[in-house]
Amino acid sequence: MDIILATIIFLVSYFFIMTDRINRAVVALSGGTLLLLTGIYTIDDVFMSYIDWNTIALLFSMMVLISITEKTGLFSFIAIRFAQKVRGSPLPLLIGASILTAIGSALLDNVTTVLIFVPIMLKITKMLELPSFPFLLTIIFSSNIGGAATLIGDPPNIMIGQAVEHLTFLSFIIHLAPLALIMYMVMLVVIYFLFRNSLRNLETNVDELLQIDAQEHLIKSPMLYKSITVLLMTITGFLLHSFLHMEMTVIALSGAILLMLLTEKELFTEHIFAKVEWVTLFFFIGLFTLVGGLREVGVIDEIARGIILSTDGDYASTALLILWVSGIFSGIVDNIPFVAAMIPVVQEFESYGMVNLDPIWWSLALGACLGGNATLVGASSNVVVAGLAEGENQKIPFIRFMLYGVPFVLLSMIISSIYVYLRYLLPYIGQT
Template identity: 65%
Template sequence: MSVIIAIAVFIISYIFIMSEKINRALVALAGGVLLLLTGVYGWEDAITSYIDWNTVALLFAMMVLVAITKKTGIFSFIAISLAKLVRGKPIPLLIGIGFLTALGSALLDNVTTVLLFVPVILTLTNLLKLPSLPYLITIIMMANIGGTATLIGDPPNIMIGQAVSHLTFLSFLQHTAPIAIILFVLVTFILSIVFKKQLNKIDESNIKELMKMNEFSYIIKSPLLYQSISILLLTIIGFLLHPVFHIDLTIIALSGAILLLIISEKEVEAEKVFEQVEWVTLFFFIGLFMLVGGLEEVGVIDELARSIMWITEGDMTYTALLLLWVSGIFSGIIDNIPFVAAMIPVIKEFESYGMANLDPLWWSLALGACLGGNGTLIGASANVVVAGLADAQNKSIAFLKFMLYGVPIVLLSLVIATIYIYFRYLLPFQQPL
């Protein structure tokens, strides 16, 4: 009975989230509470096992850092500088923001990157009177593609790196960065073509006004400017040094946020900062984790993962490619973080079935989970954050409309990933000794 309830609650909640008739955070939380009321799992299980507090705390900390830093005018400065660099041309701007997002997502993590860049692009599109949707979609796509490139770029990669000791930061650079670069170039080209008509309509007077603007006048020179930028940079450096010191990313982010709150208290009241936190986004994450937790509790996700081995009968080629596509498709539906969490112990069990080298499976899982996150607005943490920030500025991204762009990109990405995995990892298994 619990299995039926968990599946039914998840499907019904997902339908309401897609319809967007009710606030998605309310829907997700209502579904999570319903699982508690029906006894699918207990409150203690939800708190300790299923809600990923590391992700929630990381998002909260970065929202605090960005909220304080935003008061210095630095985001407006970056926005205007970038726009002037490309002379207000919409397509070069699209490519530029895509490149910065992909690079930032590889060097930091994609959630942090979108928190930094979405306020910039919303400021910029308002200034030039351009539609924000093409740029927001580009940020989401490039955040997930860029995050694929490194161990710290996307939460699934971090989880895999922590579970498999020999998959280091350098390993991800060698194995996932090449395909991330290929996809960045290809998807950037496709998005430029797709959005060309929407972005061709720009008033030349807005460009002239832009070029007359003094970007430095937007910076508020005060102790807060230097404090916020310094701590933000220190936090970013902390992320980069994660493979060296192995300090949890959430601890680094929370340390930076609390430190900045303390030293900036005279200029910015903590209450005002907390008012700018995207609480709807945070509570949506909590509800989403509870919904997926129901599927985990009754064994749906675990059974799905184990069935892969049964279907492929232990063949490395079939197992790796099926894992890639299952991860890619289901990560777009149930969020890639809990899906990867369920898959890691299952892949480890494959060794007992006679698979000596599991690396092709790990790379299949990493690529499928990260790239599949582009399928829907709840497919990855970065997507949810972008949608929340856009909603706060009355620039909502429709769930189904995003899928019209996201699903084809995911299918294309998985096809290219299939070719990449087959020729780099699987073909050698088929060669005679």
């Protein structure tokens, strides 16, 4: 009975999230509250087991850092300079945005990258009177592809890296970066053909853009230098977190608190908190509670365990099925809780005689990261982009995003299957 009830609550909540008729945070929190009221789990289970507070704290910290830095005009300055470099041309602007996002998502993490870069792109598109949807869609795709390339790029990779000690930062680059590069090139071709006509025919006011003095938007005050210094220190901490033996959440939170202390006399704390995307944070909390209900009653675990039964323990079939199931389900539910449920299942595969699990780990990582492009709730970065866009009255329709995201994920899974098969599985065909 609990299984049926939890599944119905999840599906109904997901339907209202898809239709966008009610605020997605309210829907997700309502679903989680119903799970509490029906006794699926307790409040202790929710707060101690299912809500990923590390993710919430990381997002909150980066929002604080960015909201303070934004007050200095730095992002406006970057936006104007960037637009001037490409002379306001829509297609070069779109390609440039994707390159910066992909690189940033690989070197930092995709959530941090979109938190920094999306406000810039929203300023540019608003200034040039360009439609924001093609740019936001491209940023989401680029962030998830770039994030798949490294251990720190996407939360699922971080979780897998923490669970499997021998999968180092270099291992992720060697095994996943080549496919990420291939997928990025494919994405550029797809985006170009999808939007080349609609963007090419748009006229932007280049003369007015080039006459703008970007320096006027930059407030050269002590707060500017403090913000840049702390932001760079935080980003450096992210890059070195494995050497520092410190969680990225701790680094981000330390940076946010430090910057608030340093700018306390120049900027009221209330003003900083008012800029935080609370709707996005509470949507994450609600989403974790909804998926937690499925985990509590065993739905996700049973789906994962069914993979082995359906393949009869065949090594190659199991790896490919992991890839596709991860890709499909990471588009439906956030890839973080899904990977959390899958990690112990993959670890149990050793009891079925599978000694070398690395190809299965890579399949899980690729499916989770690339599958997140299917819907607005498929990955953390997607939710953040949607929240930032909604905050600027540039709401991304759930269904419209799916019309682009689902076909692209199917293409990604086909290419990933070929890559995994040729690179890892040929020697194991027919083995169990």
